[in-house]
Amino acid sequence: MTRAETTNTTSRRRFLGAAAVAALAGAPAVVEAAGPNDPTFDLIHQHRRAAITYEDLVADYCRRERILVDEAIGLYPYTSVALPAGQPIVVYNHERIDTLACLSEPQRRTAHADLGAALNRYTEVMGDAEDAVRVADAAAFEVLGQLLTAPTSIAGVRALVGYLAQEVDPVMLRTNDQIETLLFSIQDALGREVEA
Structure with missing residues (x-):
């Protein structure tokens, strides 16, 4: 017995699709013939x-979104902060910056300013889209x-x-x-x- 190749067989989906298209071939003419x-x-x-x-x-x-990606702001505004041991951490909101007790006050101000700039640019580009x-x-x-x-x-x-x-x-x-x-x-x- 020979095995059927998928290219040589008609699937149920293909058959029904073809039947639907054939049945609807006259649909544009029907649109004009329809009553109000x-x-x-x-x-x-x-x-x-x-x-x-x-x-x-x-x-x-x-x-x-492409503008934000091209400007390296990303789809979710963020800033990165270096912890004392040198590991970077990504921060998405101001509250998180405030919870990082290991940051010095100048680092905290810089992180807030960077995140604020990213959020402002995000809002400027995305608007109400x-x-x-x-x-x-x-x-x-x-x-x-x-x-x-x-x-x-x-x-x-x-x-x-x-x-x-x-x-x-x-x-x-x-x-x-x-x-x-x-x-x-x-x-x-x-x-x-x-x-x-």
């Missing part, structure tokens, strides 16, 4: 905008949550599944029971179509 009653199409546009905003803010955040990313991420997830419960028609389901397959980061669908929500929404939309 299905909120899915508007929410797709909202999520797309939210995702772009999030990606732009993440890129800006990473750019700011982390908060902006967090807010944009929450907004994208909120719209995604609305989107997953939105389809009210077969056209909406097809548009949603096509959008999720082609444009949404799969990681977003692995949190907060998003897949289960999507499946229930599809089931509800299909049930409404059958009843109509």
Whole structure:
């Protein structure tokens, strides 16, 4: 008996992926044919905008982090202090500097000044970038949550599944029971179509 090579066999995942793509090939045409009653199409546009905003803010955040790394400040501002025996110690906050009883007063002042400068530069470069990313991420997830419960028609389901397959980061669908929500929404939309 010959052993099957993975390149010559069709895995279940590959088969289902191809079937989904084939089934959704007509999704763009369906978007135009959909009526105004299905909120899915508007929410797709909202999520797309939210995702772009999030990606732009993440890129800006990473750019700011690179500045800190290039300036040798690092992603967590610190200073290093030499203990009496010569061993260096890294300090991330002013309270820790104050607890080092072995430091002389001039060493302590220098350490506070160095750490203060690093913290100030960190704040100057990073600004509110982390908060902006967090807010944009929450907004994208909120719209995604609305989107997953939105389809009210077969056209909406097809548009949603096509959008999720082609444009949404799969990681977003692995949190907060998003897949289960999507499946229930599809089931509800299909049930409404059958009843109509």
